[in-house]
Amino acid sequence: MAITPLSSPFFNDKEQDNGKDAEYAVFLKGITKIFPNGTVANHDVTLGILKGEVHAILGENGAGKTTLMRIISGILKPDSGEILIDGKPVRIRDPMEASRLGIGMVHQHFTLIPEFTVRENIALVLATSGWLNLKKVDEKITSVSKSMGLEIDPDSKIESLPIGKRQQVEILRLLCQDVKILILDEPTSVLTPIEVDSFFRMIRDLKSSGKTIVLITHKMKEALQISDRITVLRAGRVIKTIPTSEANEALLASLVVEGMIPATVVRRGTPGAPVLRVESLRVSDDRGRPAVDGLSLVVRSGEIVGIAGVAGNGQKELVEAITGLRRVESGTVRLALHDITNKPTRFIIERGISYIPEDRLHRGVILTMGVHENLALKCIGKPPMSRKSVIDRGLVLRNAENLISRFSIKVPDPCTSVENLSGGNIQKLIVARELSNGGEVLIAEQPTAGLDIKASEAVHQELVALRSKGIGILLVSSDLDEIIKLSDRICVIFGGRIVGEFVPENLDIERLSRLMLGAE
Amino acid sequence: MTNQLVISRGTKRSIVRALLSVALTLVATSIIFLINNVNPFLAFIYMFQGAFGDINLLSETLIRMTPILIVSLGLAVSFKCKIWNIGAEGQLYIGAMLGTIVAIGIGGGPLALLAALVVGALGGLLWAAGPALMKVKLGINEVITTFLMNFVGIYLVQWMISYPFRSPDTLFPESAAIPSTSALAVILPRTRLHLGVVLALALVPVVYFLLERTTFGYKVKVVGESPEAARYGGIEVGRMIFVSLIFSGLLAGLAGITEVMGIQHRVRGSLSPGYGYTGIVVALLGQNNPLGVALASLFLAAIMNGSSTLAWTMNIPMGIVDLMQGLLFVFVLASEPLMRFLERRGVLKL
Numbered sequence: 095m096a097i098t099p100l101s102s103p104f105f106n107d108k109e110q111d112n113g114k115d116a117e118y119a120v121f122l123k124g125i126t127k128i129f130p131n132g133t134v135a136n137h138d139v140t141l142g143i144l145k146g147e148v149h150a151i152l153g154e155n156g157a158g159k160t161t162l163m164r165i166i167s168g169i170l171k172p173d174s175g176e177i178l179i180d181g182k183p184v185r186i187r188d189p190m191e192a193s194r195l196g197i198g199m200v201h202q203h204f205t206l207i208p209e210f211t212v213r214e215n216i217a218l219v220l221a222t223s224g225w226l227n228l229k230k231v232d233e234k235i236t237s238v239s240k241s242m243g244l245e246i247d248p249d250s251k252i253e254s255l256p257i258g259k260r261q262q263v264e265i266l267r268l269l270c271q272d273v274k275i276l277i278l279d280e281p282t283s284v285l286t287p288i289e290v291d292s293f294f295r296m297i298r299d300l301k302s303s304g305k306t307i308v309l310i311t312h313k314m315k316e317a318l319q320i321s322d323r324i325t326v327l328r329a330g331r332v333i334k335t336i337p338t339s340e341a342n343e344a345l346l347a348s349l350v351v352e353g354m355i356p357a358t359v360v361r362r363g364t365p366g367a368p369v370l371r372v373e374s375l376r377v378s379d380d381r382g383r384p385a386v387d388g389l390s391l392v393v394r395s396g397e398i399v400g401i402a403g404v405a406g407n408g409q410k411e412l413v414e415a416i417t418g419l420r421r422v423e424s425g426t427v428r429l430a431l432h433d434i435t436n437k438p439t440r441f442i443i444e445r446g447i448s449y450i451p452e453d454r455l456h457r458g459v460i461l462t463m464g465v466h467e468n469l470a471l472k473c474i475g476k477p478p479m480s481r482k483s484v485i486d487r488g489l490v491l492r493n494a495e496n497l498i499s500r501f502s503i504k505v506p507d508p509c510t511s512v513e514n515l516s517g518g519n520i521q522k523l524i525v526a527r528e529l530s531n532g533g534e535v536l537i538a539e540q541p542t543a544g545l546d547i548k549a550s551e552a553v554h555q556e557l558v559a560l561r562s563k564g565i566g567i568l569l570v571s572s573d574l575d576e577i578i579k580l581s582d583r584i585c586v587i588f589g590g591r592i593v594g595e596f597v598p599e600n601l602d603i604e605r606l607s608r609l610m611l612g613a614e
Numbered sequence: 615m616t617n618q619l620v621i622s623r624g625t626k627r628s629i630v631r632a633l634l635s636v637a638l639t640l641v642a643t644s645i646i647f648l649i650n651n652v653n654p655f656l657a658f659i660y661m662f663q664g665a666f667g668d669i670n671l672l673s674e675t676l677i678r679m680t681p682i683l684i685v686s687l688g689l690a691v692s693f694k695c696k697i698w699n700i701g702a703e704g705q706l707y708i709g710a711m712l713g714t715i716v717a718i719g720i721g722g723g724p725l726a727l728l729a730a731l732v733v734g735a736l737g738g739l740l741w742a743a744g745p746a747l748m749k750v751k752l753g754i755n756e757v758i759t760t761f762l763m764n765f766v767g768i769y770l771v772q773w774m775i776s777y778p779f780r781s782p783d784t785l786f787p788e789s790a791a792i793p794s795t796s797a798l799a800v801i802l803p804r805t806r807l808h809l810g811v812v813l814a815l816a817l818v819p820v821v822y823f824l825l826e827r828t829t830f831g832y833k834v835k836v837v838g839e840s841p842e843a844a845r846y847g848g849i850e851v852g853r854m855i856f857v858s859l860i861f862s863g864l865l866a867g868l869a870g871i872t873e874v875m876g877i878q879h880r881v882r883g884s885l886s887p888g889y890g891y892t893g894i895v896v897a898l899l900g901q902n903n904p905l906g907v908a909l910a911s912l913f914l915a916a917i918m919n920g921s922s923t924l925a926w927t928m929n930i931p932m933g934i935v936d937l938m939q940g941l942l943f944v945f946v947l948a949s950e951p952l953m954r955f956l957e958r959r960g961v962l963k964l
């Protein structure tokens with residue numbers, strides 16, 4: 095295919111060499127990927143990744159970042175174009191082949207098996223010969239984690255590890271396969287700033303030990319902080335590749351999205367009467383250990399309460415207890431006048447609690463069902479969506495079309511199954527459904543994780559709009575900037591309790607961080 | 615809930631998948647024919663003639679299709695919920711037995727027929743309720759319980775027709791005959807084709823409507839595809855599992871009593887040549903889509919009836935039915951990975 099790249103003034107001449115040059119760890123030449131449903135995910139992408147560099151990839155939701163990386167790691171096949179590894183053209187048939195070539199990928203959504211231990215998860219990918227030599231696996235894990243300075247107990251189960259640690263296990267797993275080129279798809283989207291710091295330390299260590307790293311992110315700051323070069327994708331094409339030293343936030347933002355990003359004007363809310371009242375709540379985690387430990391909390395109408403904390407301090411269990419997905423051991427949850435402690439989820443939804451879950455793939459959507467069916471999940475049981483159990487299919491479709499355009503979800507048609515959507519667009523779908531629910535309380539867990547700057551802004555605006563309509567919002571996020579920007583009150587959670595409360599006007603970031611780490 | 619006029623990609627894929635399974639079965643059967651010095655083309659032609667050759671043969675095939683279709687429509691619903699009811703055979707026998715007892719007890723007339731159908735269906739439901747409860751309350755795998763309940767059910771019926779409900783006027787263990795006035799009426803003169811086939815075909819749009827247009831069908835699908843998302847969406851997962859399992863029992867029971875009221879007119883040990891198991895293959899081949907299930911059940915019925923012609927024309931043992939059914943089962947299960955392989959290789963573009 096001889097299609098000249100879009101916006102050639104932006105096009106970087108250096109990349110126009112043929113990539114035979116061995117200084118490139120990976121060189122992509124004219125990669126085009128068209129999905130069976132006609133979506134052009136990558137269009138004539140030419141991109142070189144230099145040996146030993148950290149290369150950041152930026153781009154809107156659905157720009158084709160994940161698709162491109164999946165092509166490099168052998169999961170998808172390009173329709174045309176060529177891949178060169180160390181200057182030699184290769185055909186990467188499957189992920190095994192990629193791994194033999196020294197390429198490994200950490201996916202946008204983790205692929206570790208939660209019920210397995212660290213050792214078992216790693217053994218699973220190392221066992222290529224059919225024989226499982228656990229001793230060898232152990233040796234490998236020890237030697238690799240020692241050289242990286244990672245402290246990971248190979249016997250701990252994945253589900254018991256906080257997100258930051260899981261990330262490390264994902265990377266450890268790649269390193270145990272002797273990967274030279276690491277592809278990381280949005281590794282930081284659910285990490286707290288503290289975790290991001292230690293994650294970046296690890297990236298720098300990897301780089302100094304000679305690894306090549308490709309990193310996808312939506313956060314300009316992070317790209318500027320960690321990378322050597324940055325490539326921006328838009329609508330499946332390379333817009334520009336620039337050295338990080340020549341980039342700044344404004345430039346990157348203008349490359350990533352077309353047009354202006356309207357900045358949210360956040361005025362503080364005018365809180366009314368309490369709508370959600372949690373009192374001395376005790377909840378256990380999956381292994382029966384106390385996760386929420388006598389926590390009390392009030393959310394008033396027209397107020398955003400932000401929960402700041404490092405993942406794994408009871409946020410998940412708190413939210414699940416409120417939404418009826420986890421048993422409350424003691425204490426009460428009240429919604430306006432109703433006691434909703436240990437009530438069925440359906441009851442709680444009907445009383446008006448909307449919920450944007452963090453685990454979007456398993457909890458938030460049904461991957462194999464259509465976008466329109468997913469958007470109707472919470473309202474299909476009520477008129478006008480259904481009457482006497484008979485679904486109004488026209489309305490389901492119209493509702494979907496409305497939400498798709500209102501939240502600019504990128505879908506080929508409203509009936510495609512959700513598994514064909516990009517990560518960010520799945521998130522938009524969930525947000526669209528929950529924000530349009532009505533109700534009195536919204537619980538938003540990582541509402542903008544994986545969203546591009548424009549979409550994040552849009553979600554922030556929607557949240558602020560809901561607040562001015564008098565809805566009480568509980569915002570749980572690892573993104574401190576987001577919490578500080580939106581919240582009327584910030585509660586710090588540690589060890590299953592609220593250990594401190596701030597109003598944004600007189601916020602002491604130092605103290606907040608200390609509280610998050612349980613240092614007070 | 616896909617757009618009706620355009621055949622969606624998913625539907626197209628399902629059709630190709632089903633055809634692929636059928637084609638592979640025919641090829642594999644041909645090879646076996648060839649090994650045995652039988653001309654496969656001739657064999658399939660005889661088979662076709664045996665199933666559809668004249669009005670009599672055709673109506674026999676439709677008769678055969680009737681219980682298979684009713685059973686597999688029910689199974690389609692539970693399979694959609696990813697609940698594997700392997701116990702339709704037992705549910706079918708229990709339904710047939712209870713319905714027959716009621717029909718004989720009331721003694722003749724359309725009311726007896728109606729009561730028998732209702733009680734028969736409820737009997738199947740009842741037999742599925744046990745495993746359903748165990749699944750929902752105790753988390754016991756329904757594959758094992760429903761399968762084992764087959765033996766309990768079938769032997770229970772054997773005992774009932776051997777002792778308490780044994781017909782006084784025959785030498786064999788079988789129940790008394792139902793009064794002829796309560797039998798399902800013959801709808802085509804000089805054949806055995808009875809009203810049951812109308813009932814079965816009428817159930818196709820009913821189940822289609824249930825699955826595609828009602829909140830029940832929607833919830834069944836969500837629970838089947840992602841129990842976690844279902845819980846999050848406020849769907850009572852346990853209840854949907856329970857209901858979809860007993861629904862498949864309901865139709866299995868109805869299939870059994872329909873077979874009695876339409877064809878056999880009494881319960882015998884040989885009432886069903888494994889319709890409950892055939893239903894599993896049919897539901898899988900029809901991809902749990904009522905229309906697909908209707909076509910698949912006609913296909914299986916044709917194999918069954920065609921084989922008997924084959925048996926006396928070409929001297930091929932009747933075991934060929936089980937062979938083909940088994941092959942079909944294997945290929946239906948293998949078709950999904952096979953399709954993915956072909957798609958990855960770029961052989962198949964959908």
Ligand SMILES: Nc1ncnc2c1ncn2[C@@H]1O[C@H](COP(=O)(O)OP(=O)(O)OP(=O)(O)O)[C@@H](O)[C@H]1O
Binds near residue numbers: 135156158159162
């Ligand atoms: N399996 C698929 N079938 C059809 N279309 C797909 C499939 N996977 C992705 N797409 C489409 O390809 C486009 C690019 O998707 P991709 O996942 O690469 O985006 P992305 O840049 O990673 O976005 P995000 O930031 O949201 O993760 C999207 O429009 C998406 O809908």
Ligand SMILES: [Mg+2]
Binds near residue numbers: 161202279516
């Ligand atoms: Mg992505």
